[in-house]
Amino acid sequence: MVRKNCCGISFRKNRILTKLCGALLTAALLASTLPAFPGSLDRRAAALSQVQAAGSFPDHTYLTENNGYKLYVNEEDLSLVVEDKTTGAFLESAISYDDGKNNPIWLGAMRSAVVLTMINKNDDTKQADLLNDAVTKQITYTDNGFSAKIYWNVYQLGLTLNVSLTEDGLVANIPEDSIREDGDQYFIGTIRIYPFMGHSYLDDKEGYMLVPDGNGALIYLNDKEGRFASGFSGTIYGTDIGFEESKVETLLWDKYNTISDPNQVLAPIYGIAHVDDEMAFLGIVEDGQERAAIEVMPNGVSVDYNRAYARFVLRKLYTQPTSNNSTSGSLHIYEADRSHSDLQVRFLFLSGKDASYAGMAASYRDYLLKNGLLSKQDTSYRTRVDFLGTERQNWVLGTQAVVMTTAKDVQEILGDLNTAGVTDLLSVYKGWQSGGLYDLPLKSYDADRNIGGNSGLTNLIKKAEETGVDLYLYDNALLINPEEQNATFNVIKQVNKKRYEYKTYADVYETFYYLTPMRSAELLAKLAKSCIAKGANKLCVAGVSEKLFTFTYQSSKYTRFDSAKMYGDAIADLNAQADLDLILEQPFAYLWKDTSAFLDMPLYTSNYILEDESIPFLSMVLAGTMPMYADYVNFEANEKEFCLKMIESGCFPSFYITKADSSELIYTNSRDIYSSRYETYRDRIISYSEEYAEFAKKVTGAVITDHKILEGDIRIVTYSNNVKVYLNYSEETKTVDGKTLNAMSYLVVS
Amino acid sequence: MKKLTHQKLNRVVRALAAGFAATIAACSLAVALPGNALVADADAPYASYTVDGYGSVIATQTAYLPYRTITKIGTESLLGPTDFTLLKDGTMYVLDSGNARVVIGDENGELVGTFGEGILVSPKVMYVTPDRVTYVADREARSIFVFDKDGELIHTYTRPQEPMYGETQDFIPLKIVVNQAGTMYVICESNTNGVVEISPVEDGTFLGYFGTNSTNSSIITIIWRAVLTDAQRAKMRSNIPSTPDNMAIDDKGIIYTVTRGEGKGSLKRLNIAGVNMLDPDSYDQVPAAVAVGNHDNCFVVSQQGFIYEYNNEGQLLFVFGGKDDGQQRIGLASKAEAIQVGTDDKLYVLDSDKAQIQVFTPTEFTGYLHDALYLYSKGRYEESKEPLSKVLEMNNLFDYANMAMGKVLYKEEDYQGALHYARLSKDLEGYSDAYWEVRNLWLKKHLSAIALILIAFFICMRIVRFLDKKKQILNGPRAVLRKIGQKKLIRELNYLFTFMRHPIDGCYGIKRENRVSLLSANILLGIGIVFYVINKYFCGFLFKTVREGRYDVVQDVGLVLIALVLVVGCNYLMCTINDGEGKLKAIYCSFIYSFGPYLVMMPFLFLLSHGVTYNEEFFVSFGRFCMGVWIAVLLVVSIREINNYTMRETFKIIFLTIFTILIVCLIAFILYVLWAQVFDFIQSFVREAVYRIGS
DSSP, rough: OOOEEESSSGGGGGGHHHHHHHEEEEEEEEHTTOOOTTTTHHHHHHHHHHHHHOOOOOOOEEEEEOOSSEEOTTTTTTOEEEETTTTTTEESOOOOOOOOOOOOOHHHHHHEEEEEEEEEEEEEEEOOOOOTEEEEEEEEETTTEEEEEETTTTTEEEEEEEEEEESSSSEEOGGGGEEEEESOOEEEEEEEEEEETEEEETTSOOEEEHHHHHHOOOEEESOOOOSSSOOOEEBBBBBOOOOOOOOOOOBTTBOOBBBBBOOOOOOOEEEEEEEETEEEEEEEEEEEGGGGEEEOOTSSSSSSSEEEEEEEOOOOOOEEESSSSGGGEEEEEESOOOOHHHHHHHEEEEEGOOOOHHHHHHHHHHHHTTSSSSSSOOOOOOEEEEEEEEEEEEEESSEEEEEEEOHHHHHHHHHHHHHTTTOOEEEEESSTTOOTTSSSSSSOOOOOOTTTTOOOOOOOHOOOOOOOOOEEEEEEEEEOOOTTOOSSSSOBBBBBBBEEEEOOOOOOOOOOEEHHHHHHHHHHHHHHHHHTTOOOEEEEEEEETTTOOOOOTTEEOOOOOHHHHHHHHHHHHOOOOOOHHEEEOOOOGGGGGGOSSSEEOSSSOBTTTOEEEEEHHHHHHHHHSSSSSEEEEOOOOOHHHHHHHHHHHHEEEEEEEEESSSSGGGGGTTTTTOBBBBBHHHHHHHHHHHHHHHHHHHHHTTTTHHHHHHTTTEEEEEEETTEEEEESSSOOOEETTHHHHHHHEEEEEE | OHHHHHHHHHHHHHHHHHHHHHOOOOSOOOOOOOOTTTESSOOOOEEEEETTTTOOOESOOOOEEEEEEEEEEEEEESSSSOOOOOOOOOOOOEEGGTTEEEEEEEETSSSSEEEEEOOOOSEEEEEEEETOEEEEEEEETTEEEEEHHHHHHHHEEOOEEEEEGGGTTTEEEEEEEOOOTTTTEEEEETTTTEEOOOOOOSGGGGEESOOOOOOOHHHHHHHHHHHHHHHHHHSSSOOOOOOOEEEEOOTTOOEEEOOTTTTTEEEEEEEEEOOOOOSSSSOOOSEEEEEOOOOSSSSETTTOOOEEEEEOOOOEEEEOBOOOSSOTTTTTTTSSSEEETTTTSSSSEEEEETTEEEEEEEHHHHHHHHHHHHHTTTTOOOHHHHHHHHHHHHOOOHHHHHHHHHHHHHHTTTTTHHHHHHHHTTHHHHHHHHHHHHHHHHHHHHHHHHHHHHHHHHHHHHHHHHHHHHHTHHHHHHHHHHHHHHHHHHHHHHHHHHHHOHHHHHHHHHHSSSSOHHHHHHHHHHHHHHHHHHHHHHHOGOOOSSOOOOOOHHHHHHHHHHHHHHHHHHHHHHHHHOOOOOOOOOOOOHHHHHHHHHHHHHHHHHHHHHHGGGGGGGHHHHEEEHHHHHHHHHHHHHHHHTTTTTTTHHHHHHHHHHHHHHHHHHHHOOOOOOOOHHHHHHHHHHHHHHEEEEO
């Protein structure tokens, strides 16, 4: 398996060789006493034979090369080997060592370039691959790769796989028009392209896999000893609420769900780094990302190989209830039409020092900038101070306003902060609209009279502009409140034609519906026009930036591709208006180009047991390019650690502020805002602003070039302007690089 | 087998490789994880809640974060561990039940030793005393094995021989704790007498039963039992108290027990006499274990992984955690079996399914709360104010902190503040006390002014009367009033007072003289409903029966109207077939007029409810009682007079009416259920047809 010339490898990094030597020594020592050693010794012996046979891949033939890499292909299963021309290190897309524990189905999946699962009646688990099934292949070689027309004769399914080696990596593509489903028995459920690219066996390689969970996480390539029954599987851009998920939930007192939703996958990426070989890849799902999942499976999950891949979904089974009573019956049916899109994964290869997650972040950033998926924004420091205007609570008939912060209050608070020296402020005004925070959707510039009406708000906006505060008006463009507005039309239904209901479990408004993307787009445009006319040219849009779904409306079905297109167009249209400044709340990657800031950047992962380390991956991608704001400091139980996390990831602090005491909100839908009073937070806003502004001054405009995790909860972040940030998350004083770090503190070294 | 060899071999290879690796410099990415413990990133996969004054959950800052997961002690893997004890110095004794042994680990998770192999058969639980004597309760061996600190077996206790133990009673120990004197408290399977108390004297002397759970008999069960024959009674589900499921002991020898399905009794704190001193406001139905904290608090973990923290009065401070339904996230449990608290307030929860111990660390927020808790419970209110304010700054809806702050302010004689916090936390007693003081102060301040106003009013009255006598200045208004009073509708409404005072004549007036009309009755009904709604939602805080912030006026009005229609309708039906003379209109009007006392007295009671505290609660409740009796008398008299019944007939009609109402409700229910079924069937049929044909 390790096929390198010993001289070419730095001894320090080559632990695998050490192990091999250890293995050989053990073998020699034990050979006389033990009759046979299947398993690990075989594997290592095989690996050794490969070391001896350096220079060739017996199962693969040379295909093409670029400046850095050579590409080899196997015609039978179309698997690839990518070799680093400088170091001789390589990544394989098919297993070359079989530990003998895998059945033919698994072997097929582990070697084939394309693996399908098919839907046959109510079964969606049957696999089709290039080894186990009768396949007709027609391979055409091109200058930089090949095109293979594949047809599964029995299942009457076909597709074309195009592989090309470009300057920065490898592109594997299945064009939409090549996908054929000729029969009426089998339909394509999911497609995986090179699912074992860069795989490794147990702990044969040293390194990790990148998991796009939260800000980012790593799974080390060590032996997991079979501890995990399942790996990471996250649908890119969140789960699809258009399909009813049947969840098994254990509720507290049979009523309350205590388990928080896992983070959504915000960017269509995954990666594997073999640190010992100094070779890594970053996988980017370029086409078909709207309906795909990233799966990262450490060894022990079904098989003993570490692998990461994208699973494209073309068709799904779903439950069609036939009565309101869930016990009365339902049908299991599959989608009549599959989703239509090219499927494309780009593998960006990294070698040498770049073969790390820092390298992956840098190459992803370059990729985004180069392809216009991200534009450089003003990243100068701002403290985010959001305000809540009004909410509603129940009253005898209907509801009654709970006024938290009027426009005048906001003006006073901003003025007070200004006097205290906090001049760099970004502020989002929530609940400014007539009817309060949850009187949704917004249609025009219509401020609640309790906060001072239109004149009061306009006045505030003018004042804010004069003092240089970026004041954004908040709009959740996704939800509609059926108790306040007519929700008969323009709301989405799930694929089973059931209206989607978003339950809040709160007292005042229990249910919201989702607007159709067309309606959201229409209302957003209308609102923007109305706001601009009144001089309010800063909008903060939420909801539509963080949800994507399949839906039906007026008997037509719309896919996630349609939703993404409509949302994308709507946001792009808004952003294109010269006099409108737009920021988005936790936007998905496809919207990054159209926001001037990233709000609510997650700082943690979802705490999956299989994740070994959390890393600020997305922050490393975006720092220096787009300003990022963390979640509100108000609700953090461990503030010190949260502060360190913000520094580590280059995120700016956010506060949610009200003039009135937050206990006023006890009978409203916002009762989860349990601490927000300005007087409580005033000093903290000031001190945070001073501290972060000081820090930001040193790194503004610079990007993160390296990130290291050292033993004992120490982390070092390096910026492109050579500023180094040392963070000590431990409870003890530590010394690193001759620098003393107090417990729970950080140090910026220029 | 093959896998085992493989693993062994791997281990050997790895050990050898480690020798080589030791000479190699650390690579750029250092792995900070020790092999046996996974340190989690600090964010929780679960929400933390506390409860508000009404017992419903309210979100709060994360109380405890997953800190690390212990899957091995040193290199020793655990197999189905079921219990463990954590000593003050961090030493951990884990009962590795699957391997029938005890594993000792030090505070860093390194192996110290194992013992019990070959002696233990099927151990379930253990207890380790502070001087490291280990008691292991073995289910199958039906014994308690005692090991000294070196792991040597020093005692074996078996079934007590004393007759008091119960002749047929088996000895299957399920849980054990030991107090400082060495007295063992043992929970035994299917022993419903309570916790078995065994003294170490003379190789085990049975001292008696302790802390028996009580049985509950509903009235219906009691009636059934009285009616049934002995044979039938024997067939009934026997009503025996449940055996506690787990227990813990604190430094003072106070025992905490948890019992599943016991409602409020699911968590008990038993004093030496076995009397429960705890009244938890929220509880779990399937508690698995209990542990005593360092701040007069205690923790309960449920089998499903929910962890509860209570203060010493049984108020729930936090509930967090949850079941891992296949999500595989750190901090969620599959089957929690035991819980321990470290001296640094870290929580250790043993999961037998996952064969691991999950450690949780308190957050800064919880730290403040614990400080406040400790100071407050020690009566150091002044000092507790600071941490309490800190807690409230971070979460000003935290119920316990609001309640405590109210009490602290009360002690500081800031009664307005105390009133505010007591109301927020729905602390009725505290509210009543604070209100008494506030009212007292107000009265003191304004008493002279009130007296002056009253005197001035009285004098004015006298002057007006005097002038009226002399110059008839009130003749004008009097004429207007008379004119208004002569209007038919006003006369009809005024009849209410006549009816209340002279119900027999009143009924005659309704029946024969047309003294009231449907319109006047409807107006009175409307006023009554308005009074009802106002009183329900806006009466004094201490007398409120609905949650603050909840309004359901449509339902209230609906219910009143439905009740009225049912009562009037059913009564009319019964009267018609029982020779009653009453017409529907007369019955309806007399019923409405019978509620006169409600209309007259309610405004006063309403005002009174705003002015009184629990000390004067009697006035309101007595007023309500009088009102109720008055209405009942009027109703009975009305039925009698309107239908010209004897008293006997009247009561017969009342019972018949009640019976008819029940029948009507039953029929309505049956019709509803049947119709729902039919509707459901048609809907399913049509929908399925549409999908089948459509696809």
